[in-house]
Amino acid sequence: KAGVTQTPRYLIKTRGQQVTLSCSPISGHRSVSWYQQTPGQGLQFLFEYFSETQRNKGNFPGRFSGRQFSNSRSEMNVSTLELGDSALYLCASSRGPRGGGYEQYFGPGTRLTVT
Amino acid sequence: LAKTTQPISMDSYEGQEVNITCSHNNIATNDYITWYQQFPSQGPRFIIQGYKTKVTNEVASLFIPADRKSSTLSLPRVSLSDTAVYYCLVGDDPYAGNNRKLIWGLGTSLAVNP
Numbered sequence: 001k002a003g004v005t006q007t008p009r010y011l012i013k014t015r016g017q018q019v020t021l022s023c024s025p026i027s028g029h030r031s032v033s034w035y036q037q038t039p040g041q042g043l044q045f046l047f048e049y050f051s052e053t054q055r056n057k058g059n060f061p062g063r064f065s066g067r068q069f070s071n072s073r074s075e076m077n078v079s080t081l082e083l084g085d086s087a088l089y090l091c092a093s094s095r096g097p098r099g100g101g102y103e104q105y106f107g108p109g110t111r112l113t114v115t
Numbered sequence: 116l117a118k119t120t121q122p123i124s125m126d127s128y129e130g131q132e133v134n135i136t137c138s139h140n141n142i143a144t145n146d147y148i149t150w151y152q153q154f155p156s157q158g159p160r161f162i163i164q165g166y167k168t169k170v171t172n173e174v175a176s177l178f179i180p181a182d183r184k185s186s187t188l189s190l191p192r193v194s195l196s197d198t199a200v201y202y203c204l205v206g207d208d209p210y211a212g213n214n215r216k217l218i219w220g221l222g223t224s225l226a227v228n229p
Contacts (some may be wrong), residue, residue: 004158042222043159043219045219052202082146091158092158103164104149104151104161105161106158107158108160109156109157111156
């Protein structure tokens with residue numbers, strides 16, 4: 001079956017703009033988590049959605065938001081982009097909530113560059 | 116916080132067994148231990164998951180002592196293609212509400228040499 005897909009794969013934005021990233025989980029998976037990965041900080045958890053509800057949120061400013069639709073597809077939005085937002089944004093899906101014995105499957109990521 | 120500690124880097128040679136140990140002193144009762152592998156410019160890939168004792172699959176083994184405060188990922192007979200970053204993750208309890216955060220460390224960068 002198809003894996004996790006993320007669109008777009010690459011994105012270049014300028015400071016102050018906003019961006020929306022999309023994630024389509026594996027069919028049948030109801031949990032979607034988002035991560036930011038940078039060379040210095042590694043993988044940092046942004047938030048998790050399960051059955052359209054945000055279950056958990058990392059320590060990121062309110063400029064970072066997300067949502068999940070009834071078909072489990074998810075989007076994340078970053079408003080008022082800053083240079084430090086340049087990173088690889090990864091989406092992961094799983095059958096159930098994170099940590100409860102459910103393994104996560106990651107997408108290839110969206111490489112965001114803010115100039 | 117379910118924090119983990121791993122070596123920053125390790126070196127090995129083709130055909131050797133590699134053991135990567137992860138420390139997770141404040142693991143909670145319902146937490147699972149999961150290991151992921153990541154190649155450059157790709158998302159992490161699930162390797163193995165366990166709760167206690169030993170788990171083995173076709174690519175790796177996971178050893179977890181009785182106190183569960185650490186775990187060891189064992190990769191038998193590594194090859195050059197096993198060169199990657201390996202992450203140890205301790206899962207938050209999904210039934211404990213929204214007050215536990217999942218933290219990924221910087222992982223262990225494994226270099227397999229010919």
